[in-house]
Amino acid sequence: MSQFRQLIESSPDAIVIVDSDGRIRYANFQAAFLFGYGREKLRGKPLRTLLPDQPLPLSPRDRHGQEKQVRRRLELVGSRSDSSQFPADVTVISIQTEHGPTAVVTIRDITETQRAQFVFERSLAVLESDDRDRQALLGHLVRAQEEERRRIAAGIHDDTIQVISAASLRVQQLRRRLRDRAEVEILDKLEETLRLSLSRLRQLIFDLRPPSLEEGSLAAALRGYLEQMRSETGIAYQFEDSLAAKAPANTTVLIYRIAQEALMNVRKHARAKTVRVELLGLGDGCLVRIADNGVGYNPGEVEAHPGHLGLVLIRERAQLAGGWCRIESAPGTGTTVEFWVPLGGPLTQPETDP
Amino acid sequence: MIEIFGPNTRQVLTFLGQLPELSPEDIDQVTRAWRRTHSRDRAEAWVQMHRGTIEHERYRTMVAASIARQVALSAATTLHRSDWAFWAAASDAAAAIAAGHRMGSHYDILISPLAAVMPSLARSPANAQGGGNIPHSLPEQGSALSEPA
Numbered sequence: 001m002s003q004f005r006q007l008i009e010s011s012p013d014a015i016v017i018v019d020s021d022g023r024i025r026y027a028n029f030q031a032a033f034l035f036g037y038g039r040e041k042l043r044g045k046p047l048r049t050l051l052p053d054q055p056l057p058l059s060p061r062d063r064h065g066q067e068k069q070v071r072r073r074l075e076l077v078g079s080r081s082d083s084s085q086f087p088a089d090v091t092v093i094s095i096q097t098e099h100g101p102t103a104v105v106t107i108r109d110i111t112e113t114q115r116a117q118f119v120f121e122r123s124l125a126v127l128e129s130d131d132r133d134r135q136a137l138l139g140h141l142v143r144a145q146e147e148e149r150r151r152i153a154a155g156i157h158d159d160t161i162q163v164i165s166a167a168s169l170r171v172q173q174l175r176r177r178l179r180d181r182a183e184v185e186i187l188d189k190l191e192e193t194l195r196l197s198l199s200r201l202r203q204l205i206f207d208l209r210p211p212s213l214e215e216g217s218l219a220a221a222l223r224g225y226l227e228q229m230r231s232e233t234g235i236a237y238q239f240e241d242s243l244a245a246k247a248p249a250n251t252t253v254l255i256y257r258i259a260q261e262a263l264m265n266v267r268k269h270a271r272a273k274t275v276r277v278e279l280l281g282l283g284d285g286c287l288v289r290i291a292d293n294g295v296g297y298n299p300g301e302v303e304a305h306p307g308h309l310g311l312v313l314i315r316e317r318a319q320l321a322g323g324w325c326r327i328e329s330a331p332g333t334g335t336t337v338e339f340w341v342p343l344g345g346p347l348t349q350p351e352t353d354p
Numbered sequence: 355m356i357e358i359f360g361p362n363t364r365q366v367l368t369f370l371g372q373l374p375e376l377s378p379e380d381i382d383q384v385t386r387a388w389r390r391t392h393s394r395d396r397a398e399a400w401v402q403m404h405r406g407t408i409e410h411e412r413y414r415t416m417v418a419a420s421i422a423r424q425v426a427l428s429a430a431t432t433l434h435r436s437d438w439a440f441w442a443a444a445s446d447a448a449a450a451i452a453a454g455h456r457m458g459s460h461y462d463i464l465i466s467p468l469a470a471v472m473p474s475l476a477r478s479p480a481n482a483q484g485g486g487n488i489p490h491s492l493p494e495q496g497s498a499l500s501e502p503a
Contacts, residue, residue, distance in 0.1 A: 124358060128413065282397055340401060
């Protein structure tokens with residue numbers, strides 16, 4: 001018996017034993033300390049002195065009128081001897097003893113826990129709000145970037161290329177007047193330079209905004225990019241297009257940019273021989289899989305350090321479109337990027353399971 | 355209880371706590387099970403998670419999935435396991451647990467690889483309503499996601 005008493009006395013929680021009249025028969029040291037009473041003063045006091053506003057069913061009975069052994073856990077308000085109050089985590093265990101029905105009430109001051117919880121909840125709310133702001137900013141930047149690309153491409157097409165084409169025509173006119181062989185050779189080089197400039201500018205327009213993308217053909221734009229990658233790097237490709245639905249222009253561009261970012265990573269880092277690209281229609285959205293057979297990477301190392309903007313941009317762009325993205329890799333196993341975006345634009349309301 | 359992962363935070367926390375307790379054999383079993391699941395079924399389940407949740411819920415679910423992936427990656431590294439199918443499976447399962455009944459009949463698809471070693475996960479919201487769905491399994495051929503060309 002003295003061992004049990006020692007056990008109760010050493011508890012970090014306040015423990016009081018209450019009789020069927022709701023009066024305290026025993027209080028441990030922590031109970032006296034927590035509520036600011038002498039232990040003798042606590043004995044015989046009603047439990048409601050400590051837990052004033054919430055009458056507790058200390059000895060509930062079952063449907064046959066017998067006392068039940070039950071355990072209840074509640075958050076109540078504790079009242080100290082100086083009338084100050086504190087939030088309390090209270091556990092009541094009803095038991096049957098030789099003295100009749102009895103309740104063991106364990107009380108813990110949770111002021112610090114509640115403060116920490118409040119701070120944590122606020123921090124969480126701030127983080128979420130910051131994340132929404134960041135997504136909104138990213139959305140704005142992505143739209144601005146796309147608009148800028150379109151503007152530059154249009155400027156190159158409508159102005160710079162026209163000017164260089166006009167210069168080429170004048171060079172041709174000049175050629176007809178030249179008789180000196182050395183001067184004609186200089187003109188040949190000038191013409192070649194102009195042709196090269198035109199070719200590079202047309203390539204730049206393609207890089208900025210593939211014409212097929214303007215026409216809304218995602219598959220054609222991706223195939224064009226893969227073909228260009230193959231000719232420049234030797235990376236072979238397999239392309240499978242099972243996307244029946246046509247995406248709105250903005251979504252088409254977004255999907256293309258995400259895929260382009262993933263393929264850029266293949267080109268720069270993967271040392272792959274082959275890349276496989278699949279477009280699938282899934283649940284009125286578009287699922288894209290890009291898998292290479294390159295060297296892969298260790299996600300534990302790569303993701304632990306900031307600066308891998310390519311991976312971040314892929315994820316962020318997919319989420320921006322209301323979709324999801326999975327990027328997985330391991331050393332020696334290649335890398336797989338899988339993302340899905342809804343074709344109807346970002347989701348706002350939940351839908352029921354079809 | 356702060357609902358950091360939404361209304362099913364307690365279940366997600368329990369799951370996160372159990373992940374590091376898995377043995378190397380458990381991890382191998384989960385990896386094999388994940389690769390047997392059809393990648394299209396999995397993608398459909400994720401689509402359903404997106405379709406069935408509002409933005410706020412989706413955010414919490416994605417956080418749960420992301421943390422589970424990190425915990426699984428760390429556990430696998432400790433046990434010298436490097437197949438990413440394991441942390442992908444953990445990410446799937448955490449998303450399903452966090453989204454709960456919003457997953458509808460797709461819950462089991464995302465849970466099944468880990469439920470093989472954590473039987474408590476098999477008690478899905480869908481099963482409780484008699485709407486459980488056994489995932490379509492493929493022979494040991496892996497998925498398109500696991501087999502780059």
